Amino acid sequence: MKVAFVTPRYGEGVIGGAETATRMLAEHLCRLPGWDVEVITSCALDRLMLANTEPEGTAVTNGVSVSRFPTAERSVREHVALDSRLRVSPSTATVGESMRWLELNGPLCPGLTDAVRESNADVVVCSPYLFATTTDSVAVSRVPVVVHPAAHDEPALYLPVFATIFRHADGFVYYTGAERALVERAFRAASKPQLVLGLGIGDPVGVGRAGGDLLGIGERPYLCYVGRVDEHKGCRMLEEYFIRYKLQRKGDLALAFVGPVSERAPSHPDIVVTGAVAEPDKWDILAGAEVMVNPSAYESFSLVLLESWSVGVPVLVNAACGATMEHCRRSGGGLWFDSYRSFEVTIDRLLTDRRMRRRLGDAGQRYVHQHFRWPTIIERYGRFLQGVSGRGRTNDPGRLSPVLGGRLTGPQKKPHPARE
Amino acid sequence: MFPACRAEHTLRPPRLVPELLGVRPNPFPDQGAPEPGRYSDPVPPAPPPQSSVAGGPGDRDGAEGPESSEPLEAAARTRHLDQVICEIGAEVERRRASGDLPASLESELDALFLEFSPVGLQAKSRMRQTLALVDRSAYIDLAVPVASRKVVGRSLKRLIKAGIGWYMGFVVHQIIRFGWSVSRLFHVLVDRVEDLERSVERVQDPGMPSSVVPRLDAARQWWVPEALRAMTGVGGRVLHGECGNGTFVVMLTERGIDAYGVDPDAQVGREALDSGVDLRSEPLIDHLELVEPGALAGIVLTGSVQWLPSGDRRRLVDLLSTRMSERSVLVLQSMTPEAWSTGSSPIVGDLAPGRPLHPETWIHLLQTCGFATSEVFSGGQDRRIDPVGPDHPGATSVNGAIDAVNRLLLGPEEYLVVASR
Structure with missing residues (x-):
């Protein structure tokens, strides 16, 4: 059984939940006997600029054959302008506008599309839905296409082009039931083969150092956020809420932002920003936290929640996020906030009640052990891919041509020269 | 967002109004003092009253009390979480009302x-x-x-x-x-x-306890051969509504039919789901709402379809007409109205929101959504009374009466409608 994963960016250094999930699935699947896994991706690693930083060609990484193709140039300025216009009422955008948005969102890799078209895999797996790599693959693949949408309730989801793409996919794999409900409600895709899979989690790789020492705050208690430090991930809200909280409470509580900074680093005497850190450091910082806060409303799975729970740390999440709320409700391992007041009250509660923190952490830990261990996950996943492959391609990709216009068959854009 | 505190969560002594006593209220009356030296709460805590979350006073001192080694049951976890969220919600309201911001x-x-x-x-x-x-x-x-x-x-x-x-x-x-x-x-x-x-x-209506709702095991059903025959050769995806343990879905897929099932009970199909059968745990009508128009070439309806309330039944018929493709086959299995009162469990019989229809009524309803050809099969337990022997006194008149009773009240207790368009 051969699987071709298609993802906009691929590699250990890539920051992004869906891309990381794809890498983990590919690396675990290729260890199963009888499975051959290839990855088709761009030469870019960075989400914002999508610059061709990796060499074009095929290389084997952790047992997975990775083929990279250069991305075409795009105008970030035009993308921002179009995005601002369409996000007000995305469902009323024309197909042409939404196609243009997709092209500008990038990465646009003509070579990648050709590779998918010519792939000898039994099934093509694309993730996430938001990029041209997925839409183009659904349009040109000769073999069944499984999409991991990694969708959240964001304006782009309602652009008309995605309805067409979802209709032509042959199966879906979701990270949570909330994601499934969202996609099925938006696209009436319930009759398609689908699987709520989640993701597996390995053993913590921390080495037992005190998180406070790593952060340079000694024995001060701290909350931590782990992931890309980005306004869209709710980091500005968390920063402002924390600063307001500290104005009212003169204690030694600190907040650590652990992860690469996208735009502006939060600044406050009680806030530590680490930037990207090594995995053992991340685990040690996580293990030492009082509470892990994930303020993002746009999560389709949130691996970091499971990582926190696997070291027994309770979590606080955004009540508007279906995926993280589902984890908290199912596990009983975390609380949520939907305003500054509930943030303040919940933090007070968590900090002052060590027993409750432990109880939440333990419940989360049990949840992780029960549902998110790799052997179980990968067995279910393999069986699902075999099932979809056995059904064959149920939609005629030719029907997508009128939607995608001449882009997939027309003259290819000149690729951006690879950077050193 | 925060659920209202329910009756079972209010088993605590009535709260005194601390403001009247000249004491500032503890933001969390159920948890006790903060851990010393960690952070200073601007509102000093009052003596802790009885906790509604933890087991007793010893649970509320913020110290590392002995944790039960038994795993928490899902229901207990949910109760705990709901209770905590409820208390947080109440505290949010209290602080908002205090006007400190x-x-x-x-x-x-x-x-x-x-x-x-x-x-x-x-x-x-x-x-x-x-x-x-x-x-x-x-x-x-x-x-x-x-x-x-x-x-x-x-x-x-x-x-x-x-x-x-x-x-x-x-x-x-x-x-x-x-x-x-x-x-x-x-x-x-x-x-x-x-x-x-x-x-x-x-x-x-009050809901029926799930324990009394019969769950389908197609391995023992009389209608399976007819349903399989009807679905053989349909050109597309087949849905089995209220599929129970998924046996019939497996039978369909073994014959090369692209089938999947839905059932509202998440547990009954767990084994099949774990072995890779495409089953979903959700109500049939909710599922059909999320299916693309024309996506289904076949539907097999069993289970509670027979006792749907009239509004849901009308919605189901509407959904069948839109979600099924132009050339599609529908199979519907139901108990007869005559057998309903004696053939179902008393609780289902009394609390079910609707009653089974006669097969003729289903045929009529299906005709309204474009299903032209219909066949009806009878089966299930035969409740007819055997005629008495010819040597029985008055056999002719007794058997005449038995025939009338059999024809009017008894007979096979189930039927299967196969309709296509």
Whole structure:
């Protein structure tokens, strides 16, 4: 059984939940006997600029054959302008506008599309839905296409082009039931083969150092956020809420932002920003936290929640996020906030009640052990891919041509020269 | 967002009003003192009353008490979480009412939350909270900040403020009036929606305990050969509604039919699901709502379809007409109305929201959504009374009566309708 994963960016250094999930699935699947896994991706690693930083060609990484193709140039300025216009009422955008948005969102890799078209895999797996790599693959693949949408309730989801793409996919794999409900409600895709899979989690790789020492705050208690430090991930809200909280409470509580900074680093005497850190450091910082806060409303799975729970740390999440709320409700391992007041009250509660923190952490830990261990996950996943492959391609990709216009068959854009 | 405290969560002694006693209230009466030296709460805690979350006074001292080694059951976890969230919600309300944050600042902080949070699927359960935000946003603050690092800047801002204050005040007054009018309209609508929800709740039948609802095991059903024959050769995806343990879905897939199943009971199909059968745990009608029009080439309906309330039945028929393809096959299995009172469990018989229909009625309903060809098969337990022997006294008249009873009241207890279009 051969699987071709298609993802906009691929590699250990890539920051992004869906891309990381794809890498983990590919690396675990290729260890199963009888499975051959290839990855088709761009030469870019960075989400914002999508610059061709990796060499074009095929290389084997952790047992997975990775083929990279250069991305075409795009105008970030035009993308921002179009995005601002369409996000007000995305469902009323024309197909042409939404196609243009997709092209500008990038990465646009003509070579990648050709590779998918010519792939000898039994099934093509694309993730996430938001990029041209997925839409183009659904349009040109000769073999069944499984999409991991990694969708959240964001304006782009309602652009008309995605309805067409979802209709032509042959199966879906979701990270949570909330994601499934969202996609099925938006696209009436319930009759398609689908699987709520989640993701597996390995053993913590921390080495037992005190998180406070790593952060340079000694024995001060701290909350931590782990992931890309980005306004869209709710980091500005968390920063402002924390600063307001500290104005009212003169204690030694600190907040650590652990992860690469996208735009502006939060600044406050009680806030530590680490930037990207090594995995053992991340685990040690996580293990030492009082509470892990994930303020993002746009999560389709949130691996970091499971990582926190696997070291027994309770979590606080955004009540508007279906995926993280589902984890908290199912596990009983975390609380949520939907305003500054509930943030303040919940933090007070968590900090002052060590027993409750432990109880939440333990419940989360049990949840992780029960549902998110790799052997179980990968067995279910393999069986699902075999099932979809056995059904064959149920939609005629030719029907997508009128939607995608001449882009997939027309003259290819000149690729951006690879950077050193 | 925060669920209302329910009766089982209020088993605590009545709270004294600490303000009347000259004591500032503890923000968390159920948890006790903060851990020393970790952070200082601006509101000093009162002596802890009885906890509703933890097991007893020893659980509330913030120290590392002995944790039960037994795994928490899912229901206990849910109760614990609901209770904590409920208490947090009550504390949020108390602090809001205390006015320790200026209204404009609180509004600004809430707006920040909305800025980074989608108003989508979660909005339904947040009607009141969202409305409260509308109320707060309806006020426009005329007190423009005039602070500046430069003295000239501050003076200039004050000058502008003073100069156009009368004008802005006039405009803002009208905008606020408009905002409040709109907000009032929303309040009326929300009140009305809540009234309607309560009315609907009142007319709903009490739910049946899931233990009494029969779960399908197709391995032992008389209608399986006919249903398999009907579905053989359909050109597309087949759905088995209320598929029970998924046996019939497996039978279909073993014959090369692209089939999947749905059942509201998540547990009954767990084994099949774990072995890779495409099963979903959700109600049939909810599922069909989320299926693309024309996506299904075949549907097999079993289980509670026979006792749907009339509104749901009408919705089901509408969905069948739109979700099934032009050339599709429908199979429907049901108990006969005659067998209903004796053939089903007493609790199902009494509490089911609807009653089975005669096969002729289903054929009529299916014709309204374009199903032309229909066949009806009878089966299941045969409840007919055997005739008496010819040597029985008065055999002819007794058997005549038995025939009449069999024809009118007894006979096979189930039927299968196969319809196509």
